[in-house]
Amino acid sequence: MELLSNLQLGFSVALAGSNILYCFVGVILGTLIGVLPGIGPVATIAMLLPATFALPPVSALIMLAGIYYGAQYGGSTTAILVNLPGEVSSVVTCLDGYQMARNGHAGKALAIAALGSFFAGSVATFLIAAFAPPLAEMALKFGPADYFSLMVLGLLAAVVLAHGSLIKAIGMIMLGLLIGLIGTDVNSGVARYNFGMPELIDGVGIGPIAMGVFGFGEIIRNLDAGGEQREVFTKKVTGLMPTWSDIKAAFPAVCRGTALGSFLGILPGGGPVLGAFSAYTLEKKLSKTPERFGKGAIEGVAAPEAANNAAAQTSFIPLLTLGIPSNPVMALMIGAMIIHGIQPGPQIMTAKPDLFWGMIASMWVGNFLLVVLNLPMIGVWVKLLTVPYRLLYPAILIFCCIGVYSISNAWMDVLLAAAFGMIGYLFAKLECEAAPLLLGFVLGPMMEENLRRALLLSRGDPAVFVTRPISATLLVLSFILLVIVMAPAVRKKREEAFVEE
């Protein structure tokens, strides 16, 4: 019954007048950027971080979280109508969603995607409420060695997410960890790798990195890719209501997608992309008529949509209970929490129950708002897609620039972001995925701190990582994960899954 009273507390926070407004603003902005290709939730959250400074922490985090799952909804709208995934996680939705639209079932596809996502979001919200407290309790038993091993597991798991070469992804993690170490060393007070620049004494901010690599770099890449041809089904989106037989076909798929997505979301490094891909593959495997997939199968829309939304929600679990980000957006949420003076970790739940439960409840509220508001607003979103990119990107740039400047009122940060834009473009050209870099960047200082503490306590004996049961288990899991990913059969599967991108 504690669960119910906790949820009640959460809803009382989430439904408070101003918070519901911020939730609304967040999901609308999220949908907007989800619809617009070329700007993702990472850059947007970094951009809007300063705008939340004046808000109380709960409202700020509710709004930022809204942007994240709002983007999942928006991304699927464009996937279905334009065959253009607004977000990576909606790549799979293109396959069948766009075909449904071409067959004249655009409305049905959109409705199933939205309702499936809502169902998945509700289940995932409940899962967070049920599983976060025991996990947080367990996390309190974690020592420094255990935290270190957990981060090793998390970072290795992130490699699964990256497409392309495994070893390159591990290299990107290392690069991120190293960039994270720039700035003052907390133990000795020595300023490291600042090259004499006083601006770097506090380290590189997450804003300039996220904005540079995921915002600016992406824009330049889009510009050199040239204007792509978009075929938009703008005429009329009719027949929103799915028929009874549609629902009967989609419901089991939604359930399976939700289960798979929720599970993959909890794993560090999992998240919406993996969830959506696996759910689609599973549906195709289970289907009696797999040949319909890719030609407008309703299960092919319902399952991945449910899975990516479920995973987007459950990826908050490691953040809220362990203080460990499972994907780049969560890495930014950690940044946001720290800026608002909240130390992420297992103590949040007991120290700030209103924030913890308020955020969880707001996810359900946000999902509800998305269904109610988005279906009628699809026309507006579709119109936005007709704005040419040459007008869109200067707008993104000016918002990003003001955002990155305002995080700490430093013009150096703007130049730094430009430098990271250059680096991001280079990464794109060399086919190195940047997501592991950002995770490494956030975890770098935490890893060093825990490694130091662990070895200080053990007087320099590295055996501490294998003698403590929690740490040993986590390291064994990391090892198994590495072996699985490198196993030839899985490797082939993994490559196949990402080919469709």
Next chain:
Amino acid sequence: MRKFIRNAHDFWTGVMFAVTGGAFAGIAIVQYKLGTAARMGPGYFPFVLGMILLGIGIAVLVLSMRRSERERTVDKFHWTPLFWVLGSICLFGVMLKVTGVLFAGLALVVGSSLGSGEFKAKEIVLLAIGLTVFCAAVFVGGLKLPIPMCPGFAAFEQFALCRV
């Protein structure tokens, strides 16, 4: 020499990793105290990470020269958008404190638009004015972010707008 590089993406990635890793590790040794495992100095962790990255870089580099690798070259760098976009971002950063958001914003929008290769003067001027006014109104006027609106010269202080 050139034909040894089978997969150019991986080759240059390897170079990038090896050089960065080596640089971090090298600086750690020269400038910071390494310390011991029990009492780590500021250089210990970066040194270890740098060496790992150096190793990964060399591995990627060597693998890229395998005979079995498909021959691939890196796509051309498009310097025009790169220059205009990043150049106007830097200009914005430098201008903001001095001239305020109105002028810096105009410069950013017009400058970055030159990178798209389909520049239409009239359209861009309208876009620049619209976006700048919108941003100034929302971020400086509405959200009260501490960004100067106008240049910090006495001549501008007579405008009510500049006293936000």
